[in-house]
Amino acid sequence: MTRxxxxxxxxxxxxxxxxxxxxxxxxxxxxxxxxxxPVGRKGVLTPPAVKxxxxxxxIRVIQPNRLRDKEIIEELLKIQCDMIIVAAYGQILPKExxxxxxxxxxxASILPYYRGASPIxxxxxxxxxxxxxxxxxxxxxxxxxxxxxxxxxxxxxxEMISTLYExxxxxxxxxxxxxxxxxxxxxxxxxxxxxxxxxxxxxxSDGLVTFEDAREIYNRYRAFTPWPGIYLxxxxxxxxxxxxxxxxxxxxxMITSVDKESALIQCKKGSLRIMRVQAxxxxxxxxxxxxxxxxxxxxxSLV
Numbered sequence: 001m002t003r004x005x006x007x008x009x010x011x012x013x014x015x016x017x018x019x020x021x022x023x024x025x026x027x028x029x030x031x032x033x034x035x036x037x038p039v040g041r042k043g044v045l046t047p048p049a050v051k052x053x054x055x056x057x058x059i060r061v062i063q064p065n066r067l068r069d070k071e072i073i074e075e076l077l078k079i080q081c082d083m084i085i086v087a088a089y090g091q092i093l094p095k096e097x098x099x100x101x102x103x104x105x106x107x108a109s110i111l112p113y114y115r116g117a118s119p120i121x122x123x124x125x126x127x128x129x130x131x132x133x134x135x136x137x138x139x140x141x142x143x144x145x146x147x148x149x150x151x152x153x154x155x156x157x158x159e160m161i162s163t164l165y166e167x168x169x170x171x172x173x174x175x176x177x178x179x180x181x182x183x184x185x186x187x188x189x190x191x192x193x194x195x196x197x198x199x200x201x202x203x204x205s206d207g208l209v210t211f212e213d214a215r216e217i218y219n220r221y222r223a224f225t226p227w228p229g230i231y232l233x234x235x236x237x238x239x240x241x242x243x244x245x246x247x248x249x250x251x252x253x254m255i256t257s258v259d260k261e262s263a264l265i266q267c268k269k270g271s272l273r274i275m276r277v278q279a280x281x282x283x284x285x286x287x288x289x290x291x292x293x294x295x296x297x298x299x300x301s302l303v
Contacts, residue, residue, distance in 0.1 A: 214270025
């Protein structure tokens with residue numbers, strides 16, 4: 001029986017944790033996750049996805065504000081385990097923990113590309129055709145450890161983050177079990193730091209777009225739906241759209257045609273077909289109803 005300490009926070013991590021709980025040859029002895037956080041306009045205190053799952057299984061849950069605090073480290077070092085599995089936990093592991101037990105991180109990119117906080121979004125922002133999950137032995141760097149194994153998935157041309165997330169989660173679940181059962185440090189391959197790229201945490205401000213490049217806006221739509229979403233400086237949120245073409249040149253934001261379900265918007269480069277929008281403090285609606293309400297149509301600017 002392999003004794004595991006698990007560290008993770010969102011749904012991606014919860015799926016991995018579920019597979020570990022279900023495995024007959026694995027015992028999850030403790031779960032570390034981020035503290036409960038206020039969510040929504042009312043600020044309802046909400047636990048991380050893995051917390052409820054662990055509690056249902058009768059597993060001890062620890063939610064430190066800082067994993068680096070001395071008392072937190074001392075508490076963890078008292079837990080007997082064979083391995084620590086980390087998946088989108090959100091905190092850096094201190095040296096004392098890294099040295100206590102083999103630590104494996106399941107990072108949602110093909111390392112060394114997209115080290116950091118938003119690898120799934122980055123693969124869509126860069127219009128990649130492939131993504132994956134890399135299992136690595138952790139060191140003191142940010143996603144810099146030696147790679148144990150990488151599993152890849154194909155990205156469809158119109159893939160949204162929700163479906164890519166599901167693909168990568170399934171891959172991560174299988175990869176985690178594989179690593180626990182069959183791999184060791186001697187099989188790992190060092191990363192090539194010269195090829196590394198890094199990505200930051202996504203902010204709400206990243207959703208602001210102008211009608212410059214249709215492909216770039218469409219990639220943001222794929223990566224940022226539902227959060228933070230994409231929106232214009234006016235506050236108008238674009239809720240449903242598709243890339244029409246990438247080569248035309250024209251006036252930024254010009255409405256060039258309107259049919260029963262959509263409006264074609266010209267960008268400086270390329271054009272977008274928009275189906276649904278949401279104005280500030282209003283309900284989501286069709287672009288056609290929005291334009292009718294504004295009494296604008298072809299020849300007007302949406303900017």
